[in-house]
Amino acid sequence: xxxxxxxxxxxxxxxxxxxxxxxxxxxxxxxxxxxxxxxxxxxxxxxxxxxxxxxxxxxxxxxxxxxxxxxxxxxxxxxxxxxxxxxxxxxxxxxxxxxxxxxxxxxxxxxxxxxxxxxxxxxxxxxxxxxxxxxxxxxxxxxxxxxxxxxxxxxxxxxxxxxxxxxxxxxxxxxxxxxxxxxxxxxxxxxxxxxxxxxxxxxxxxxxxxxxxxxxxxxxxxxxxxxxxxxxxxxxxxxxxxxxxxxxxxxxxxxxxxxxxxxxxxxxxxxxxxxxxxxxxxxxxxxxxxxxxxxxxxxxxxxxxxxxxxxxxxxxxxxxxxxxxxxxxxxxxxxxxxxxxxxxxxxxxxxxxxxxxxxxxxxxxxxxxxxxxxxxxxxxxxxxxxxxxxxxxxxxxxxxxxxxxxxxxxxxxxxxxxxxxxxxxxxxxxxxxxxxxxxxxxxxxxxxxxxxxxxxxxxxxxxxxxxxxxxxxxxxxxxxxxxxxxxxxxxxxxxxxxxxxxxxxxxxxxxxxxxxxxxxxxxxxxxxxxxxxxxxxxxxxxxxxxxxxxxxxxxxxxxxxxxxxx
Numbered sequence: 001x002x003x004x005x006x007x008x009x010x011x012x013x014x015x016x017x018x019x020x021x022x023x024x025x026x027x028x029x030x031x032x033x034x035x036x037x038x039x040x041x042x043x044x045x046x047x048x049x050x051x052x053x054x055x056x057x058x059x060x061x062x063x064x065x066x067x068x069x070x071x072x073x074x075x076x077x078x079x080x081x082x083x084x085x086x087x088x089x090x091x092x093x094x095x096x097x098x099x100x101x102x103x104x105x106x107x108x109x110x111x112x113x114x115x116x117x118x119x120x121x122x123x124x125x126x127x128x129x130x131x132x133x134x135x136x137x138x139x140x141x142x143x144x145x146x147x148x149x150x151x152x153x154x155x156x157x158x159x160x161x162x163x164x165x166x167x168x169x170x171x172x173x174x175x176x177x178x179x180x181x182x183x184x185x186x187x188x189x190x191x192x193x194x195x196x197x198x199x200x201x202x203x204x205x206x207x208x209x210x211x212x213x214x215x216x217x218x219x220x221x222x223x224x225x226x227x228x229x230x231x232x233x234x235x236x237x238x239x240x241x242x243x244x245x246x247x248x249x250x251x252x253x254x255x256x257x258x259x260x261x262x263x264x265x266x267x268x269x270x271x272x273x274x275x276x277x278x279x280x281x282x283x284x285x286x287x288x289x290x291x292x293x294x295x296x297x298x299x300x301x302x303x304x305x306x307x308x309x310x311x312x313x314x315x316x317x318x319x320x321x322x323x324x325x326x327x328x329x330x331x332x333x334x335x336x337x338x339x340x341x342x343x344x345x346x347x348x349x350x351x352x353x354x355x356x357x358x359x360x361x362x363x364x365x366x367x368x369x370x371x372x373x374x375x376x377x378x379x380x381x382x383x384x385x386x387x388x389x390x391x392x393x394x395x396x397x398x399x400x401x402x403x404x405x406x407x408x409x410x411x412x413x414x415x416x417x418x419x420x421x422x423x424x425x426x427x428x429x430x431x432x433x434x435x436x437x438x439x440x441x442x443x444x445x446x447x448x449x450x451x452x453x454x455x456x457x458x459x460x461x462x463x464x465x466x467x468x469x470x471x472x473x474x475x476x477x478x479x480x481x482x483x484x485x486x487x488x489x490x491x492x493x494x495x496x497x498x499x500x501x502x503x504x505x506x507x508x509x510x511x512x513x514x515x516x517x518x519x520x521x522x523x524x525x526x527x528x529x530x531x532x533x534x535x536x537x538x539x540x541x542x543x544x545x546x547x548x549x550x551x552x553x554x555x556x557x558x559x560x561x562x563x564x565x566x
Contacts, residue, residue, distance in 0.1 A: 048419075048423070049114070053427045057307065058160075058162035064107060068081070081096050088269070088271075089207070093168055094205050120167055127174045144383055157372045169375075171202075173376055179191060210357055211357060221342055222346045283314070289324050291355075292327055294369055302414075308445055310444070311363075344387075344388055443473050447482065450465030485516060504517075530554040531555060
């Protein structure tokens with residue numbers, strides 16, 4: 001009897017093992033295929049950036065004209081990276097990344113752009129593995145990762161070398177959450193330390209990770225389900241569980257606080273933060289509400305994307321009220337459905353929370369919003385769609401086919417729009433002309449386009465752009481100084497002097513205007529005026545490049561003139 005039992009059970013047991021192994025292999029094979037598909041679609045769309053140029057908008061600050069980055073990774077440069085707040089940020093990992101690029105590729109933009117593509121692709125894969133680990137929902141996870149890879153709002157972060165910090169930020173963001181998912185499942189201290197380490201590296205890439213501890217708490221709700229409680233549990237037990245989850249994040253919150261303080265200091269040092277006198281408080285609130293709605297709108301319908309959206313002098317009240325109503329309605333719906341559809345609340349508040357540092361309540365720069373700021377936040381919206389649409393379509397005939405076709409249509413449309421948007425980023429002139437077509441009153445872009453046209457040998461076209469910038473803002477010293485430089489190059493010296501003097505009426509401490517005046521006076525054979533301007537430059541900045549040489553030349557010219565008079 002026992003022998004028969006053994007004989008009959010053994011084949012069944014063996015068959016079960018084989019079937020389980022085959023299922024596991026099929027699952028692994030499918031995951032590999034999905035990963036290869038993500039790599040293929042991301043690289044095929046973004047590979048064209050390998051032929052793009054550096055921009056004169058921040059690429060000069062971060063790479064092409066940065067002497068520390070240009071020398072590559074050296075001991076002094078590593079010290080500089082960890083101690084500098086240049087460009088209004090403390091992000092040593094970003095600086096080291098740019099230095100490594102220069103070490104391997106020099107100043108060839110191709111290598112710098114392709115590293116951006118590689119980082120974007122890696123983040124896409126990590127996001128896929130993160131959602132797969134959290135939910136085991138293969139197709140929803142793949143769809144979210146594919147939308148992250150292909151959405152047109154992400155073009156700015158990938159196609160702009162200066163936005164390397166965005167890509168590193170997202171890489172460490174998703175890696176931190178993947179490690180956190182492992183820690184939440186196994187509660188191993190080593191996984192906790194790895195999670196915290198990844199988080200710190202992310203903060204040293206871009207401080208936008210300061211909101212990540214709050215997103216961890218959202219994931220504790222869904223899909224980790226760490227708030228779960230038994231029916232018979234009392235309020236004390238439930239509060240105890242919540243307290244434990246919050247205490248668990250205290251080191252992360254502490255790092256966020258420190259990073260936030262460092263960032264505010266760095267941006268104040270760089271003069272990037274606008275005071276309430278420049279942009280009043282209520283206008284900031286109005287713009288923040290409008291920006292939230294705009295990000296939501298551009299996620300659903302990505303049109304008129306631009307490298308710079310100027311801050312408006314005022315916002316129509318109907319836009320503000322409309323934006324507020326939309327945000328409140330969705331937020332209320334998210335809270336009311338949190339028990340039945342927790343993914344909706346998690347996705348929505350992921351979007352809301354992660355935009356807080358860049359929504360403009362503390363206004364940094366002159367933009368009202370920026371596509372790059374949506375790089376991580378819109379992932380929350382993709383999660384809402386990926387899990388929400390299948391729930392909404394339950395019971396519909398041919399549901400699976402409809403969902404598959406809809407997903408394919410969304411991805412194909414995103415890929416096509418992204419390909420088109422990438423084309424605008426091929427060089428300065430193409431990007432800025434597109435931006436001026438889709439925005440209004442954008443003097444900073446007029447200025448950048450003028451610089452690009454001048455560099456391309458089109459001085460008259462450059463002057464027209466500077467004049468457009470000055471029509472919008474007559475006190476724009478950058479545009480006026482640049483116009484003086486172009487007039488100087490055209491040998492219209494008196495007109496150039498007039499522009500430089502106008503700059504100094506607006507800002508008497510404008511070093512470049514003093515220096516440029518000195519050059520023209522020296523050319524016109526007026527060493528006394530040239531010496532006066534060069535001395536003022538030295539007073540304002542003793543280390544200003546080449547001014548000591550120019551001063552010596554002017555003094556020599558004066559001495560020669562004095563000797564000739566004798």
